[in-house]
Amino acid sequence: MTTVEWVGIDVSEATLDLHAAPAGTTAQYANDDLGIASVVAALQQWAPRLIVLEATGAYHVPLAAALGAAGLPVAIVNPRQVRDFAKATGQLAKTDRLDAAVLALFAEGETVIRNVANLRVKETDRLAALAAELRKFGAKVEELKDGLRITPPLKPRAARVRTYGDHRMAMSFALAGLKTKGVEIAGAECVAKTFPDYFDRLRRLVSGKPPKSV
Numbered sequence: 001m002t003t004v005e006w007v008g009i010d011v012s013e014a015t016l017d018l019h020a021a022p023a024g025t026t027a028q029y030a031n032d033d034l035g036i037a038s039v040v041a042a043l044q045q046w047a048p049r050l051i052v053l054e055a056t057g058a059y060h061v062p063l064a065a066a067l068g069a070a071g072l073p074v075a076i077v078n079p080r081q082v083r084d085f086a087k088a089t090g091q092l093a094k095t096d097r098l099d100a101a102v103l104a105l106f107a108e109g110e111t112v113i114r115n116v117a118n119l120r121v122k123e124t125d126r127l128a129a130l131a132a133e134l135r136k137f138g139a140k141v142e143e144l145k146d147g148l149r150i151t152p153p154l155k156p157r158a159a160r161v162r163t164y165g166d167h168r169m170a171m172s173f174a175l176a177g178l179k180t181k182g183v184e185i186a187g188a189e190c191v192a193k194t195f196p197d198y199f200d201r202l203r204r205l206v207s208g209k210p211p212k213s214v
Contacts, residue, residue, distance in 0.1 A: 004046040009039070009053045011060045020046065031059060033204060036066050043072055050075060058195045061171055065202050068178045098172040101130045101148055105137050105156045105176055110149065117146040124164035133161050133173060137180070158182025167193045174202060 004025065010017040011031065016039055018027045027042065029035035043051060051067060051074045053060055060076065067074045101113060119126035131141040131148060138153030158181060161173040167190045177183035191198040 004048045005050075007043060007046065007048045007051045009051065009063070011053065011056050011063065013059050016063060018042070020048070031063070033062075036063050039063065040066050040070050040072070043067070044070060049073065058198075061195065061198065062201050064175065065178060068175060098126060098130065098168050101134065101150060102172045102175050105134065105139055105150075105152050105180075110151050112147065112149050114144065114147040122168070123166040124169070126166065126169070129162075129164050129166065129169055133159070133169070136161065137176065156180045160184040160186055163187040163190050165190050167191045167195070171195065171198060174199070 004020045006021045008019045008021075010019070014031055016029045016031050016035060018025075018029070018039065020026070029038050051072055053064055053067070053074055053076050064074060064076060098119075101111075116127070120128070127143060127148060131143045134141045134148075134150060136159035137156040139156070140151040140153075142149040156176065156179070159176075161169070161176075161184065163169040163173075163185060165187060170185050170188050170191050173183070174185060177185075188199060
């Protein structure tokens with residue numbers, strides 16, 4: 001049986017390109033519902049230690065949701081800082097910071113995200129917003145000048161998440177609903193800015209009910 005330790009996925013609007021190491025296996029799938037289902041099936045057979053997924057702002061979200069729902073180990077990374085997805089290690093220094101902060105709710109230990117002071121000058125002060133909303137789940141969050149220090153709860157609790165009118169807050173916290181029941185996204189209509197059918201696609205990709213948009 002071919003050994004697969006790591007899988008990197010290069011995401012575009014049309015395709016999903018898989019690169020497996022150390023086996024050197026490559027494969028390409030369409031970035032649609034059928035292609036995503038095929039990727040999940042292939043990765044369940046390969047059982048890698050980590051799947052490194054390129055953050056694209058919108059195109060990666062349905063795949064990330066499907067991988068999370070299948071219980072596969074996935075890290076979401078910044079494509080500008082990754083040159084070889086097959087060799088990527090999933091360090092938080094490279095990840096999409098909002099998704100990383102939300103995924104820290106389910107980590108086994110403390111997560112520290114640094115050098116992201118620019119998040120304070122987006123649609124909202126995203127560092128302050130993340131800190132406030134993560135605490136609703138029971139996390140202990142220290143807001144740093146340029147980042148966050150997050151200690152996850154033993155078991156995240158249900159929460160009603162405020163989006164502050166920021167589409168990235170809505171999409172990132174929707175990922176928490178894949179693991180915790182009772183998550184609600186208040187003001188979810190803000191996703192219309194970049195991904196109007198985000199929640200519809202999420203419903204098609206995961207089993208059970210996704211986070212309730214209100």
